[in-house]
Amino acid sequence: MTDNLPTKATNKLPAAVAEVASREFVTMFIAGQMFGIPVLQVQDVLGPQKITRVPLAPPEVAGSLNLRGRIVTAIDVRVRLGLPPRDGGKDMSIVADHGGEFYSLIVDQVGEVMSLPAADYEKNPSTLDERWREVSDGIYRLKDSLLIILDVQRLLRLEAAVAA
């Protein structure tokens, strides 16, 4: 445990400095829309996995999977955003760390790592669908498209789980 601390600290340092000018995101696509997650939260990128269904779980939870001996809960981001299910094609997942627990976010496609300048950042447009606004942490204006920042914490705030 203690051995890990220094490396973590050095990892964090440049990110904090860079935050002023630009931030790095892993991009992904769902139903043609580009999303991004801060790169530091990303643990892994996975192809299609064998997922165990969890009965009685909120509909957004696709199930659990075994990631190198760790049990990871898979969230179907499409369901979370109120989008229709994927028609065919392989899915991909981004494994994100939240509060020491890993969650696998199932998306259509994972893109690349992008460094985005703070100048291109904008708050959510007020007209955005409420379901989306809830999980979006703002928008980056790219040259030919828009990138929505996903707030993992809010993404994981599922209604059924909150109500319980």
Place this chain on the structure above:
Amino acid sequence: MDDLLREFLTETSESIAQIDVELVKLEQNPNNPELLSSIFRLVHTIKGTCGFLGLPRLEHLAHAGENVLGKFRDGELPVTPLAVSLILKSIDTIKTLLAVLEATQAEAPGNDEELIAELNAMAEGHLDHVATVSAPKEVHMDDAPVFPANVPDEHGFVPVPASETGKAQTASAPAPDAKKQEVKPMEELGTKESAVASQSIRVSVDQLENLMVIASELVLTRNQLMQILRSQKDSAFATPLQRLNHVTSELQEGVMKTRMQPIGNAWSKLPRVVRDLSLELGKKINLQMVGAETELDRQVLELIKDPLTHMVRNSADHGIEVPADRMQAGKQETGTILLNAYHEGGHIVIEVSDDGKGLAISRIKTKAVQSGLATEADLANMTDQQIMQFIFKPGFSTATKVTAVSGRGVGMDVVKTNIEKIGGTVDLQSTEGKGSRFLIKIPLTLAIVSALIVECAGERFAIPQICVVELVHASAHSEYHVERINNTPVLRLRNRLLPLVSLRRTLKLGEDKDSADTAFIVVIQVGSANFGIIVDRVFDTEEIVVKPVSPILRHIELFSGNTILGDGSVVMILDPNGVATRVGEIHAAESSAAKQNARQAQGRTDGKQSLLLFRACGAAPKAVPLSLVARLEEIDRKTVEYSDNKPVVQYRGKLMPLVSIDVDAKMAGEGTQPILVFSDQERSMGLIVDEIIDIVEDRINVDLSAQRPGFLGSAIVVGKATDVIDTGHYLAQAYQDWFGKEQEGAFGEDSLHRVLLVDDSPFFRNLLAPLLTVAGYTVTTADNAADALKLQEEGSVFDVIVSDIEMPGMNGFDFAAAVRREGGLWSGVPFIALSSHATPRDIERGRMVGFTDYVAKFNREALLATLQQTLSSVKVSA
């Protein structure tokens, strides 16, 4: 904190725990030189170390104690309970001082002159008068913060087995575990320790936890590899993998061992607890401990320590009787509490039994009804075993008086919750007058459990083996097959009906397959609840590592965790407690009682009642208040017998008379006959009906007073003209003496009179209330005198009070006296007493306390006449 000080605190608390135990032993066995030397040495060490660390207050106290012990050892002083109490008192003071030392890192200011003086006086031999002064105080010393013997201290250190002797830091420390060592003169001890000390080290608990986690992961990986190997014959990996298999098993075992501690560690405080309790309660109690060396996981040990202490306290307080009572019951004066621990199939079983008075079923029943956990109708359907389970309900205590020891209404529910939290179960057996026995079954370790892997709707689930009683394969052609009652599956198993739970339906994995299909049933026992879970397939059992479920799934109470199986896939672990709760197996009684309460409460506010509608003797629906009906039964007409030309049926080991509304009706030969069972205490009666229609909530407004015997009148119930039957009429047919002579008629037209009816029997309340209502009174009921007096406080006004005499708590005489008290709101209200047996002496006494009149309980005619008479005489005098 200073390392040296930390070491000292850990070590001293261990020593003190041991002294506690050994002193109590010494008291029972005053001439054991080994024990004496051991205690002497421990105290001496504490004194020495305190001196070394510059803790004068502790040192002086320990020194005074050591003096007394020295005199014991040299035979100059006899070992008496008073002397031991005094030593224990000083030990407790030392504990308090240590607690302060730990919190503030400095010795508490002040001195213990008084105690030291007592100790010195004792040492000098003139102990008698001093001791008598101090003796009564000492039993309360448990309030002092106590150092647990084997809990990690705030730094997370725990002694590893041999490390009781590991104290390299303090050169003067002798081994507390003195029984294994020869008794040596004190002077030699200081230098002999290093060799012993170097054989053990203290390891932080975190480190051990971490090792355990890694070993668990290794086990999983091994399982995975072995699974792959099974599918590949002649693999070059076969031999090395076999080797890996063995090494992993050994490693796992080894790591587990480091976490194992004898259960005796959790018991070490108990002799002292029992000793103090027996003094306090004036009982003679012998605590026997068997199997103290049985080892279990440290984590589990920590978690069961408090529940165990609580149960032993309970046994001492509620279980064991005072010597006089025991003699009277023909038992030995000294009661025995037995703690017994042993291994049984991967679990540890801990028994806490006593030969005391056992659980009083009747008291539990009364209490359950009082606290609204169940209705009397619920209780009538329960076995004694089920009734005993009430003691595990929150807030349930049958102790008549609250003592400092127990009876505070917290306890057994917490015990049960704590044990279930670690995947264990508590079972209870008790025979009134003979004693009780609690059986706690807990897993050896929390990290790895053995589980049955089952499949349902293509998904696999793990069920902890500890709850699985047996597996039954049911199919249409075998001895066992699933039957359905209104789509609810049940199974006949050894002449009993086992409720079944469809896992598929419970987990919402789709609809059940056709009932003709074969099914596997996993028979589960949770507490006293038995039920079967229907699954599609059963695989084998597997050792699984329990991992907590992700926080966003934690609200699903059906799962206690998840795990990774040998083939690498994730499965959910079913929580049998959760399943039982979900399907209502455990809380069924509770919730129905709660509903009933809610309903009754509602009934009070809007006058609505639950009515059972049925058809009998003609097409018009009949109604009877549901609360009067004990059960609905269907009997086989072939089982009806005739006694004295009246139909009877054997019911629950007794003959129950059957009464028909239509006198001329004959029971047609074959088939089943629905009946309504009314019962009051010992007696039951079956009312033959043609068909049960419905249960509805409605207000009884009897519009037409009936001309026919057996009917109270007609009322509009859910929009239909319905005959409200007079239960009393039929009860009287069954038992001539149930109410005395029967005569039906319409009574009193004056609807303004308000009657307060106080009776502890819900049966009679429910019976008399409608009767009085029909007779034109406005009736308010109370089920005991205290509640009735509350109504007085609230300012309710009544024209007449009708009260039972025999009631629990305040009886009718006292109640009348309370009502008649001068200045009371009701002091002028006429008071009619009801009693089942009125002797002239009772009547005299009744008049003395202010009964206006006295009516035999079962004589309705007399009651109504008396009411009318009383009220008219009041009018006249007014």
